[in-house]
Amino acid sequence: MLKIRKSGMQTTVQDLGRTGFQKYGVIASGAMDPIAHRLANLLVGNEEQAATLEITLVGPVIEFAEDAIIALCGGDLDPKVDGVAIKMWRMLTVAKGSTLTFGEPRIGARCYLAIAGGIDVPLMMGSRSTYLRAGIGGFQGRALEKGDLLAVGQMIPQQQKALQQNTENEFDWLVPPVRYFDEPVIRMMSGRQFDLFDADSKKRIFNEAFAVSSNSDRMGYRLEGPRLALETPAELISEAVAFGSIQVPADGNPIVLLADRQTTGGYPKIGQAASVDLPLISQLKPGQQLRFREISLADAQQRLVEQEQSIRELKAAIQLKWEEWT
């Protein structure tokens, strides 16, 4: 059981999202930084899709009601257990009664807390992710609040054994941390309506920096920079959008669509962020800047396949470590 002593800015239960219901207008949701979410789960011996807590900028205060194995991956929000700084990207044990707190965000905006057994909330349409707008999924369909009690799922025997045998609170192995950047270069493929934009916009999207506006959330990041415009105004027919679609409404400020995007949209899409770079966007704070660089579809796919390959290798290495407790 986890006791929420303070809520933080926005702490939600997330997994890898709701699949198969977008055709009914049900948004995907899921972790904004799926790589950090998956690595945190793998470290504690969970399945990749187990539910974690997505912690945003100002962290919560969480008390552990039982001994637990945890891992924190993603943005560095200065995590501490009982006031002592802890390391991220590795497996830790925490004792019953100890308290997890966070300080000032150092790099990144979202930190994932995985716990052996996973956060135990009911499956809703095949997922444990919180769908804030519809008020369903996750913990009672909302962000966590002070006083909430979260159940933890049943640990597998290996996890129980690891917890019993480990007296140190820190294991001596870690996954290579994902590098986040203060001003990342996001690789972008041309969007379906790229050619509808005027020549100036097609140049400036790649040559100038854009800032993440304060009006940004899990649905999308609104960017401020050069105004982008179509060659001639066009009425588009709404169609599906994806995680990382970069659409441009009439005001000329692009929006990068993220985990809580709507399923369809009618604004022209100038581009689409490469999947491998999505975590770099999701970890940006309002006010930070990013730039776009062109990438071909073939290259973007190649990078994605390579990324999956390296996660598979990490997973195999972590499983080898876990065999110690079989």
Add this chain to the structure above:
Amino acid sequence: MDPSFSPLGDQAIVIELGNDINEQTGQLVRKVSALLESRQPEWMIEFIPAFVTVTVFFNPGVALYEDVRMELAELLTHLGDDLAVESRTVEIPVCYGGDFGPDLDFVAQHNGLTRREVIDIHTAGTYSVNMIGFAPGFPFLRGMSERISAPRRDSPRLRIPERTVGIAGMQTGVYPIETPGGWQLIGRTPLRLFRPENEIPSLLRAGDKVIFREISEEDYHSWEENPDAENP
């Protein structure tokens, strides 16, 4: 037109089946959806049908874009007339005006009609569901009479209660969940359009016909106690 294909990023492909919104293209979209549903290619994660497109999300670890494109092109040659697409008519009861429809007066004045006339025109139409999107279970409906069209509000309301019926331009629709929005609100239905506990969480599906029927406030309240009923 022949279907055309283009990428939506590195994990999705858009099948374009027409250039404008019409019944024929809508049927094609539904046939392609039915075909994908029955074939379930192993690389497919899910698909999103829209007005003239079907977007298929795929797993690049199983197949890359070019292979997916070729397989889809081949698959679409099996798009015969044999796939019967079910069409249903769904009646949506609506309590018009009052607190449920604070903009009914505006819509009437804007069109030089009485409130009664707006209601009569709205309930006289037969509407087709062109697509589901924007919100869970939200139907984009075609077929509203021009005589009751009304512009969106200049500043959107921050909260529109779930199940509110509205008009925006030539569109009418029902908000399945509480959302902000700029539509002119004319009434509310006791019927739930979004049913997350169901295997198919949307009451309406693309291709359905919709008719609106006026109910009294009294009927509304007794129906609301049993919001999934087809009848009170």
